[in-house]
Amino acid sequence: MNTPIQPELPRKPRPVVPPKLHHATFLTLKLDEMVRWYELVAGLTPVHYSDSAAWLTNDEANHRIALVAHPAIKRAVDKPISAGLHHTAFEYRNFDQWLDNYVRLREAGIVPFMSLDHGITMSLYYADPEGNGVEIQVDAFGDWEASKEWMWASREFAENPIGSFFDPDKLVEAREQGVSAEEIHQNARAGKYLPENPPADILLPEAY
Structure with missing residues (x-):
């Protein structure tokens, strides 16, 4: 008597109920x-x-x-070019909260080493006292479903996923002149608020 062949169970490549970070x-x-x-x-x-x-x-x-x-624990060696975590990220609910926080930190002497409009987010990158990257961002769409769809389907993101560097002080000035958050985002994405000396790449600065 032949033993019936059992059908192969479908693979489950991810948890049925995924955990949250x-x-x-x-x-x-x-x-x-x-x-x-x-x-x-x-x-x-x-x-x-x-x-x-x-x-x-x-x-x-x-x-x-x-x-x-x-x-x-030992001091990290060549941290900016070592494999591992580049940054953690925190998100503000809206553009004004995000930019107000930039101004608050600037007045406290803390400034980003890099500022990028990724299309999906506008992001300020800081380095903590150990040289770890910390991104402070705002969703450019104000809606995760919309930004996720744009990230998945947009040719613009596919062609330029890193985005455009910007000078956050120019964003503050534009807001003071009455430019809307949406227009500021579009201008930043188009490279209209470039810093005087854009970073050469997206690597972390040397730990200090």
């Missing part, structure tokens, strides 16, 4: 400085803070960033 953890030699920086830049405050670690959040989650100061 919850937090990122960093090893640090500058725990206190990192805690102060993330609170100033992104409103992340400690839920638990000890001599060797801190867990920070800026929303309902118990933590979004964890910082671990282990005695075995």
Whole structure:
């Protein structure tokens, strides 16, 4: 008697119920400085803070960033050109909140090392005290479904996924002149707010 051949079950390449991204953890030699920086830049405050670690959040989650100061940690070598995480990202709900935060940080002496209009987002890139990248962004469409569709279907994004560099001070000036957020986005994407010395590439700056 032949054993019937069982049909091959379909592969499930992803969880049926996918998990949500919850937090990122960093090893640090500058725990206190990192805690102060993330609170100033992104409103992340400690839920638990000890001599060797801190867990920070800026929303309902118990933590979004964890910082671990282990005695075995060594200073990173050639971090800007080493494989690994380039940046974490935080998003504002609207253009004015996003640009107001830029002005607030600028007045505190914290400025981005790179500013890009990606088409899907307008993004400011900062470096934390350990040289990790931190993106502060606003969705250019104000709607994830719309920006996701544009990213998937747009020839413009396919041809230029990195986007256009811009000078954020020129965005502040344009807003003060009454230019709308949508028009500022279109102008930035078209390269009308280029910085005087655009970055040569998108690599992180040297850690400081």
